[in-house]
Amino acid sequence: MHALDILGDPVRRRILELIADGEASAGGIAAVISREFGISQPAVSQHLRVLREHGFASVRAEGTRRLYAVDPQGLQQASEWLTPFERFWRGPFAALSTELARGKRERRLSAERAAASPPPRGDAAARTAGPSHDDRADSRNGTSADSGNESNSSSKDSYDDNGNNDSKE
Template structure:
């Protein structure tokens, strides 16, 4: 199965997010995924199997439990493939950073003016008394 076929499924992406936080038991992953996606335990097990067989996750036995963890090698391959496309969003992020810095600089150079008369609270006049 191609990496993007594996990562294209929102359930598998969520499982990888959970595993990125550290090794998890199959039961813990299953409980979270079942609650979030409303799918059965066998369906979660199938997703774990796909992740394991495609190399995105590893599993090891710990007594009667199976512990799953992320295997970063396929993710590095995806990252390498994406490298050629980074320029499309990197330039935009760089431009955003420039605009944010410009705005901060302008605020420092031109501190806020006192509020206009329309935003100041009314003052007491002889008519109010």
Template sequence: MHALDVLGDPVRRRLLELLADGERPSGELAEVVTREFGISHPAVSQHLRVLRQAGFAVVRPEGTRRLYAIDPGPLEAAAAWFDPFRRFWQPKLDALGTELARGRRQRRLAEERASHGEPEDEASDDPTP
């Protein structure tokens, strides 16, 4: 099964989102996914098995519990598949980063002026429009 086939399912994507925070017991994963998607615990177990078989997740037994975690290798391979397409969105993300940095700089300068008792200008120190 191709990585994007695995990631194409919303339940499996949600399971990976939950696992992104770290190792979690299968019961906890099943509770969240059952509540959000209205599927049974056995159905969640099937999705976990697909993630495990495709290499996206690993399982570690701890007593009677099964703890799941992400295996980053397949995610890195899926991300690499997108590399030829990054040119479509990367410039926009770079521009967004520039605007966010500009806004942080303007707030910092305004805070510095305020802390020195200077009046706030509507004009920016930044010469770019």
């Protein structure tokens, strides 16, 4: 049987996932697989035997328990077979990695710029602080800060489409 034939079965792939982080007992594996796939304990034992015989899993006895672990030999065979095809996903994954790094950098720089820039003039703190010293002086004089502009509140200038003053005074 070819290494990919072994990995083609979802039950065997799930068993490998269960033992990928370390040893697991045959009983513990059987309980999870039976619950997830609805197969019997003897059927799980058959899958364990196939994994063991084809170099994907190793087993050791501990008293009456059998502990299974990943054997890298079978995975190495699968990896060797897949090696000529890696070119089909290495480029796109490298491009994805570059784009993720670029987006992360842009978010970081944007956050740094936002932290370094002063708050906008019309923020809540400026609105609640009350009028500035200059504003109070202008209100006592009856002038406004905009009095130097041509468009103060007392002027009602209007213009036609050609830019001519249509004001009626």
